[in-house]
Amino acid sequence: MNRRKFIKRTFFGLTGIGLVTGLYTWQIEPFWLEFVKVKMPIKNLPDDLVGKTLMQISDMHVGKRFDHRYIIKSFNKAKEFNPDFVVYTGDYVSTHKGKVLYDVLDEVFGHMVKGKIATLGILGNHDYGINWAEADVADQIASKLSDNGVDVLRNEATAISGLHFIGFDDYWGLNFNPQKAMQHFDPTKATIVLCHNPDVCDEDVWGQYNSWILSGHTHGGQVKPPFLPPFILPVKNRKYSAGQFSLSNDRTLYINRALGHLWQVRLNVRPEITLFELQKG
Template identity: 60%
Template sequence: MQRKTFLQTLAAATGAGVLTGLYTWQVEPFWLEFVRVQMPIRQLPEALVGKTLMQISDMHVGNRFDRKYLIESMQKAQQLAPDFVVYTGDFVNYESPEQFAQLEEVMAHAVHGTLGTAGVLGNHDYGLDWKEEAVADRVTDILSARGIRMLRNEQIDVHGLSIIGLDDWWATNFKPELVLQSLPQNKPQLVLCHNPDVADLPIWNGYQGWILSGHTHGGQCKAPFLRPPLLPVRNKKYVAGQVDLGDGRTLYINRALGHLIQVRFNVRPEITLFELVKG
């Protein structure tokens, strides 16, 4: 290769690398996608057919992320007027008590369902090494004050829909037996659980229905048609989107609204809007 040609090729490659880097840092992390999915639910009452359920996950409010983007995303989501809203954990990226004030700032713009709003905690909501129960309690108090019914191994009935919420598997309060051993029979139901690996645990007691999770962020970066190289789960099939577990359960993994590190490539941030239909 002639020297001139080599320099031109090198300059083009460098320019492409710079543009890709800027895209992954300044564009895609803020390019929110509203993903629409049908959610068939057994025994769904006629009154709930066609209603919408919005899932928001992994906001990671903290010092590493632009809270203005989170607030603007909430405002966009509010315009869709969902009937139900569920939050599936990692509200904060906890480093210090400063995150409590930051969470209050963001959740002043929280999206609420016209029929009901619920949530569960994620591992980051438990502070350092996922073991600071006082942090989880404070996060829960902030969210509860903003009208989000936090479920910590609990079940509630919301206009005929049973919503079961499991606390985070990696943290200190994962006690699924408190709720899954007494599942309501012949009722429409769904489970909120931050970490999708929980789907593989022997805890489900015959549950058949949807499990909504987050945690993976979809890997945040991946080459087209390939799996992401880094995933914080044991089961590497659990990346993002809908997964048929083959036993009457359907897992859905939200790609996250926020992130820990401001970089995304081929994995846009997501808010999911489910349409409830008869199963």
């Protein structure tokens, strides 16, 4: 093979690889949902909750960035698992031209996955509208969640069948008050904290808390080249990308990779719904 043919074949080969990769990251992986199963040992878990399932859904980002029917189809798949608890950990919307598409959100919320025992949720930064500064947007989204059977925790706690949930309002939003939320913590009770932004794990707000924290927010970076960390992560602590982390004082953090997307592109970071199996800790 002469040099000209080699260069030509190399050029077309690399062009073809680029086109295939581009198509995959745009049209395939963003909709290739993975159900991730995780064991969840919890201290003081009541006997009758052992073996129950808790589903985490995060970062739906309903708007114009991708076809919202993907979220509805994902919900229908998730319902086949018939979870006992469902928790939504924020970022239900992405604004379009500065507005939340409430009609589309209503359609999606009409298909939400519900837990047999309970369904709970918290808010994320995008649920506070433009620049995370629109309290009326957050209030309206919270109201719509409640209307659809989701118990929204805004620096609040609730106990259901012996399992206690503490929900933080968003770290970047207008109503972040972890001290108010954590005043409900009882170390003798089985407890899970819902906290959209994992950076909160490094704040001095946890006291003696020693159980699970469920977060989202990062989307796992959405694009992760082989053998390299994600290029973009919206957190100060760059280790908080996705998955399970052991923290100080016997805390365990889990970061969901998100169901939706800020932009319709993913590489080595498939969208995720997490299914936890409750166990004695």
